[in-house]
Amino acid sequence: xxxxxxxxxxxxxxxxxxxxxxxxxxxxxxxxxxxxxxxxxxxxxxxxxxxxxxxxxxxxxxxxxxxxxxxxxxxxxxxxxxxxxxxxxxxxxxxxxxxxxxxxxxxxxxxxxxxxxxxxxxxxxxxxxxxxxxxxxxxxxxxxxxxxxxxxxxxxxxxxxxxxxxxxxxxxxxxxxxxxxxxxxxxxxxxxxxxxxxxxxxxxxxxxxxxxxxxxxxxxxxxxxxxxxxxxxxxxxxxxxxxxxxxxxxxxxxxxxxxxxxxxxxxxxxxxxxxxxxxxxxxxxxxxxxxxxxxxxxxxxxxxxxxxxxxxxxxxxxxxxxxxxxxxxxxxxxxxxxxxxxxxxxxxxxxxxxxxxxxxxxxxxxxxxxxxxxxxxxxxxxxxxxxxxxxxxxxxxx
Numbered sequence: 001x002x003x004x005x006x007x008x009x010x011x012x013x014x015x016x017x018x019x020x021x022x023x024x025x026x027x028x029x030x031x032x033x034x035x036x037x038x039x040x041x042x043x044x045x046x047x048x049x050x051x052x053x054x055x056x057x058x059x060x061x062x063x064x065x066x067x068x069x070x071x072x073x074x075x076x077x078x079x080x081x082x083x084x085x086x087x088x089x090x091x092x093x094x095x096x097x098x099x100x101x102x103x104x105x106x107x108x109x110x111x112x113x114x115x116x117x118x119x120x121x122x123x124x125x126x127x128x129x130x131x132x133x134x135x136x137x138x139x140x141x142x143x144x145x146x147x148x149x150x151x152x153x154x155x156x157x158x159x160x161x162x163x164x165x166x167x168x169x170x171x172x173x174x175x176x177x178x179x180x181x182x183x184x185x186x187x188x189x190x191x192x193x194x195x196x197x198x199x200x201x202x203x204x205x206x207x208x209x210x211x212x213x214x215x216x217x218x219x220x221x222x223x224x225x226x227x228x229x230x231x232x233x234x235x236x237x238x239x240x241x242x243x244x245x246x247x248x249x250x251x252x253x254x255x256x257x258x259x260x261x262x263x264x265x266x267x268x269x270x271x272x273x274x275x276x277x278x279x280x281x282x283x284x285x286x287x288x289x290x291x292x293x294x295x296x297x298x299x300x301x302x303x304x305x306x307x308x309x310x311x312x313x314x315x316x317x318x319x320x321x322x323x324x325x326x327x328x329x330x331x332x333x334x335x336x337x338x339x340x341x342x343x344x345x346x347x348x349x350x351x352x353x354x355x356x357x358x359x360x361x362x363x364x365x366x367x368x369x370x371x372x373x374x375x376x377x378x379x380x381x382x383x384x385x386x387x388x389x390x391x392x393x394x395x396x397x398x
Contacts, residue, residue, distance in 0.1 A: 010396050010397060013392075013396050014393060014396055014397075017389050017392050017393050017396070018393075020385075020389055021386060021389045021390070022144055023144045023145050024382050024385045024386050024389065025382075025386060026141070026142065026143045026144045027143050027144075027145070027146075027147075027148075027151060027382060028379055028382060029143070029148065029150050029151045029154040029375075029378070029379075030150060030154055030370045030371075030375045031148075031150045031370070031371045031374040031375045031378050032149075032150045032153050032154075032368045032369065032370055032371065033368070033369045033370070033371045034149070034153075034184040034368055035186075035366075035368060035369070037183055037209070037210035037211055038210070038211040038364070039209065039210070039211050039309060039332040040208075040211055040213070040332040040333050040352040040353040040354060040362045041332065041353050041354075042353045042354040042355035042356075042358075043329075043353075043355060043356075044353070044354055044355060044356040045288055045291060045293075045327055045351055045352070045353060045354075046213075046351060046352045046353070046354050046356075046361055046362050047287060047288040047351060048215065048254065048255030048256060048348075048349040048350070048351070049255070049256055049286045049287045049288075049348075049349075050254070050256075050287070050288075051239070051254055051256050052239065052256055052285070052286065052287060053239065054284065054285050056239055058237035058238065058239060058257075058282060058283070059095040059096055059237065059238055059239070059240055059243070060093055060094045060095050060096070060235050060236070060237055061094065061095065061096035061097070061098075061235065061236045061237070061238050061243075061248075061257075062089060062094055062096070062097055062098070062219050062220050062222065062234075062235055062236070063096075063098045063100065063118065063131065063133075063167075063217060063219050063236070064100050064120070064131060064169065064192065064217075064219030064220065064221045064222070065085060065089070065097055065098060065099050065100060065219075065220065065222045066078045066085075066099070066100070066101055066102075066120075066221075066222060066223045067080065067081055067082040067085050067099050067101060067106060068080055068081050068082075069101050069102075069104055069106070077101055077102065077223065078222070078223050078224065078225070079224070079226075080225055080226070081109065082099050082106055082107075082108070082109040083109035083110060084225070085097070085099075085222065085225045086109060086110075088225040088226075088231065089222075089225070089231070089232065091274060092231070092232040092273065092274055092277045093232075093274075093277045093278050093280075094232070094235065095243065096114075096238070096240075096243040096248070098116040098118050099116075099118070100118045100119055100120045100131055101119060101120065102119070102120050102121075102122070103119060103120070103121060103122075103123070103138050103140055104119055104138060105117050105118070105119050105135075105137070105138060106119075113244055114243045114244060115245065116133070116243075116245045116248065117133070117134055117135060117136065117245070118131055118132065118133045118134075119131070119132055119135075119138055120132075120169065121138070121139065121142065121155075121159060122142055122169075123140075123142045123144065124142060124143060124144055124145060124146060125144075125145075125175075126145060126146060126174065126175040126176055127169075127170065127173055127174045127175060128143075128146050128152060128155070128174050128175075128176070128177070129169040129170065129174070130155070130156070130159060130166055130167060130168060130169060130188070131165075131166070131167035131169055131190070131192070132159050132163045132166060133163060133164050133165040133166070133167070133190075133249075133252070134163050134164030134165065134245065134249065135159075135162050135163040135164075136162065139158065139159055141158070142155070143155065146176065147176065149181050149184055149185065152176075152181070152185060153184070153185055153186070153187065153368055156168075156185065156186070156187035156188055157187050157367070157368075160187050160188075164249055164253075165188075165189045165190055165249075165252060165253075166187065166188040166189060166190070167188060167189070167190035167191065167192055167217060168185075168188050168190070168191055168192060169192045169221070170192055170195040170221060171191070171192070171195075171203045172195050172197040172198060172203065173195055173197070177203065179202060179203060179206035180206075182203045182204075182206040182207040182210075182212075183206050183207065183209070183210035183212075184210070185207070185212065186212050186364065186368060187367075187368075188214060189214055189215065189252075189363065190214055190215055190216070190217050190252070191203075191204050191207065191214045191215070191216050191217070192216075192217055192218070192219060192221075193216040193217065193218045193234075193259050193347055194218045194234055194259070194261050194345070194347070195221070196233070196234075199261060199337070199339075199345050200311070201216070201337075201347065202311050204216060205307060205309075205310070205311040206311075208309070208332075208333055208335075208350055208352070209309045209310050209311075209332070211332075211362075211364060212364070213333075213350065213352055213361065213362040213363045213364070214363075215252070215255045215257070215349045216259050216335075216347055216349060216350075217236050217257075217259055218234040218235060218236060218259035218260060218261060218347065219234055219235070219236070220232065220233060220234050220235070221234075228264055228266065228267070228268050228270065228273060229264050232262055232273070232277055233261065233262050233263070233264055234259070234260065234261055234262065235259070235260050235262060236257050236258070236259050236260065237257060237258055237260065237282065237283070238251050238252075238256065238257035239251060239256045239257065255349045257349070258283055258286075258346055258347060258348050258349065259346075259347040260280070260344065260345065260346050260347065261343070261344060261345040261347075262277065262280065262344055263276075263342050263343040263344055265277065280344065281297055281298055281299035281301070281338075281340055281344060281346065282297070282298040282299075283295065283296075283297060283298075283346065283348070284296045284297060284298050286336075286348060288351060291326050291327055292324055292325065292326045292327075293306070293324070293325045293326075293327060293334055293336070293351050294322070294323070294324045294325075295322060295323050295324075295336050295338070295348065296321060296322045297321040297322065297338060297346070298321070299321060299340070300319060300320060300321045301319075301320065301321060301338040301339060301340050301346075302318065302319065302339050302340055302341050303316060303317065303318045303319075303338075303339050304316070304317045304318075304320060304322075304323040304336065304337070304338045304339075305317075305336070305337050305338075305339070306323065306325050306334050306335070306336050306337075307334065307335055307336075307337065308331050308332070308333060308334050308335075309331065309332045309333065314331065314334055323336065327351060327353075329353075331353070332352060332353055333350045333351060333352035333353065333362075334350065334351050334352075335347070335348055335349065335350040335351070336348040
């Protein structure tokens with residue numbers, strides 16, 4: 001019996017030590033001296049809808065979709081294959097569906113011209129997940145417990161080196177993400193909005209207020225297309241000639257799209273759900289005239305709100321299908337949210353101040369500065385912790 005408890009203790013001690021080693025090893029990172037907030041400024045206003053063609057049809061898209069995969073992840077992903085998942089979403093009015101399985105690039109099930117290399121990166125139980133668009137292969141390295149802002153920043157930098165875009169996924173469900181951290185992080189171009197926790201998108205405003213420009217996408221993060229309450233409840237409407245990656249990349253780069261929360265119409269009646277999803281309110285026109293932002297909707301909204309820096313309400317209009325707002329020179333940015341009586345919500349991309357003579361957009365790609373002395377000290381400390389863990393393993397089995 002004594003021998004049993006001894007071996008059991010050795011095994012448990014080994015497992016705990018190996019887990020600790022994994023956390024420490026994957027925690028290797030530079031230490032950044034994050035730039036202080038730099039709110040958008042300049043004589044010009046960036047209009048993400050400058051290429052809008054009001055005669056063209058918006059295409060409905062979901063970019064965060066899971067399917068059945070091979071290997072150890074089938075329960076985590078989805079019980080259905082890509083073809084079935086695609087068919088369910090298209091029956092509900094979607095034109096574009098991309099497949100973003102965890103740490104795997106999924107081939108398009110029936111049309112290679114619609115192939116989009118996108119995957120959800122991240123193994124951490126903290127759920128610091130990112131959508132990586134346009135990368136030729138998966139990068140598997142991931143900090144198991146990214147407790148430091150520098151570790152999160154390093155992930156965004158590392159993944160962005162060979163990707164077209166990085167999206168921060170479901171920030172409200174990510175352990176450790178706060179408004180303060182969002183005011184520091186950079187290196188991503190897209191923010192996932194509205195994860196059924198908040199329609200306010202305060203974290204997006206925290207980042208925008210600090211001068212970190214990004215476009216907003218709302219996605220189902222779909223794992224179960226057979227569940228009516230989790231299917232076709234968030235989506236995007238984008239102007240693109242096709243669903244090919246070349247066209248999508250250009251549209252995502254320019255920002256001519258809007259995001260949407262959609263009610264679970266029918267509450268389980270899929271016929272009603274399909275019908276109502278074909279009758280959604282839409283953006284008919286949006287843009288900039290001089291220094292005035294304007295929006296016109298296809299249906300009357302309960303309210304339309306314009307948010308600015310610090311998540312302040314700059315203007316509110318009720319029971320209307322349109323709004324106009326002059327962006328003052330002192331106001332860094334403005335974004336529009338329209339709320340409808342049945343629970344539908346439309347989110348636009350931000351209009352932001354910048355200097356058009358010096359940059360193409362308000363997006364700042366300047367790398368965060370690295371504090372090299374602290375980086376050396378931090379990683380030496382990790383090395384010492386590793387050495388101590390290895391020594392403990394040896395003692396456990398001596």
